[in-house]
Amino acid sequence: MSTRKLTTDMLLNSPVPTSSGYASVFGNIGSMENKGFEFSLNTKNIMNTDFSMGNRFNIAMNRNKVVALLEVVIYFPVGL
Numbered sequence: 001m002s003t004r005k006l007t008t009d010m011l012l013n014s015p016v017p018t019s020s021g022y023a024s025v026f027g028n029i030g031s032m033e034n035k036g037f038e039f040s041l042n043t044k045n046i047m048n049t050d051f052s053m054g055n056r057f058n059i060a061m062n063r064n065k066v067v068a069l070l071e072v073v074i075y076f077p078v079g080l
Helices: none
Strands: 002-007 011-015 022-030 030-046 052-069
Touching: none
Parallel strands: none
Antiparallel strands: 002 030, 011 022, 030 052
16 A cells, blocks of 8 residues: 655744744745655465464565655744
8 A cells, every 4th residue: 555645843942032922933934745665465375174383474565755844933032
C-alpha cells in the first residue's frame, strides 16, 4: 500500500514584543510531505491435520520532505 500526506500549518511559537500584550504567538511556518510504502505477506502452510505453520514478511519505507518553509521573524526588545 502506498500513501502520501501533505501536512500544512506547521506551527512555531515565536516571541513578540511584550508591548503587544503577549509574550509569544503561534505562527504557520510551512508544510511537509510524507510518502510511504508498506508491503506485507502472510502465509499459512498446512503440513497435516495435527500441525500447521505460518510465515509473515513485512517491509516499509517512509520519506519526509519539507516542501515549504516561511521566513520566521523573531522580535527582540532593543534597550531598556
